[in-house]
Amino acid sequence: MIVDQIEEGIVLDHITAGNSNQIYNVLGLDKLDCTVATIQNADSVKMGKKDIIKIGKLIDIDLDIIGYIDPGVTVSIIKDGKIVERKKLALPETIKDIIKCKNPRCITSCEQELRQEFKLVDRENKIYRCIYCESQAPKHIK
């Protein structure tokens, strides 16, 4: 299957198969007025199967969120039909307002206006802890 090249926009490639819906949702791509193509279960030499998202417009996207969900994703910026920049992702040091602390004894459970903030404590095992109560972050957003 071939999806048209885009002239200007962003391509998120090497998404772990099955993760594209989550990325689509947290980036709020449904609210854009441009074309967004999601390709699921594409064949990949490296990964076996992968997902790809193509966004037909240059928008600001939160790389940290993608890095947290799926740090293997490659982000390419396309202008005039050419890749002008490739961004490699890494696990962000901190993540804000993406995941919610589940500890009922945490101050964030009763003071709703506090930002939900987690810091990376173990890169190898992808462990984040709440900056307030140090509870381990849930592995997935939902």
Place this chain on the structure above:
Amino acid sequence: MNNLIDIMQLSVEEIDKLIETALDIIDNPEKYAEACHGKKLATLFFEPSTRTRLSFEAAMYELGGNVLGFSAANSSSAAKGESVADTVRTVGCYADIIAMRHPKEGAPLVATRTAGVPVINAGDGGHNHPTQTLADLLTIYREKGGFENLTIGLCGDLKFGRTVHSLISAMSRYKGIKFVLISPEELKVPKYIISDVIEKNNIPYEEVTSLEENMPKLDILYMTRVQRERFFNEADYLRLKDTYVLTPDKMKLGKDSLSVLHPLPRVNEISVAVDDDPRACYFKQVLNGKYMRMALILKLLEVEV
């Protein structure tokens, strides 16, 4: 801003300096009697803890300072739904330093953002209680003359006991430490503390269930209370609360140089008959807590004596 939220914020050198100050206070109390003249400590206790609050207040009075505050959330603006941030921002206008206890974990960290004055965590739920650890450390230092080459037994509730977790973290930075973790199966030290603290620092440890069998090897025995409020199920609490009771008979198995610590209050895990044993250090620990709080207040207020 100078704050103390978690014991691990303090380097080994800073702990040494606090201990040095505390020892000087013990030897020369008159030198410090006016050190905080004209300064005010606010004790904001959103949940009651009489002994911790009194320790902070006594510490400030002995430094020649004054104290204001509240001792329960229902007598404060929190009862009207005010946020922690707003409460401490207000209090920061009146006080030079704040000691705060709160049932929610992380509340003192939130306080540091708006207080405008130093904040000391006087206990946040089951999370941190760094000044208790300072009391533990001064007691170990005074009893043992240092922090190296000690076999430390921790006994009782090692799962929910925050003082246990903080003490393990703090002691893991010294040479020649061994831990003997004595608890029922249900109340073992959480895995992440074993992996992130004990194993990470290559510290020898054993997890055991018998206090008697392990008594002879200990230099320090840190007893803890099994707390009712940590259990969802009353039956579990009742079943586990009397697993370990330190009695004069068990004390006979310990070294002459053993030191027994307990963060207090105790319920019945140390029988009253042990109190007269010279190795019982838990009431000295209370006094040491006051001296370390004095040293901490001086440090955070940057008062030179």
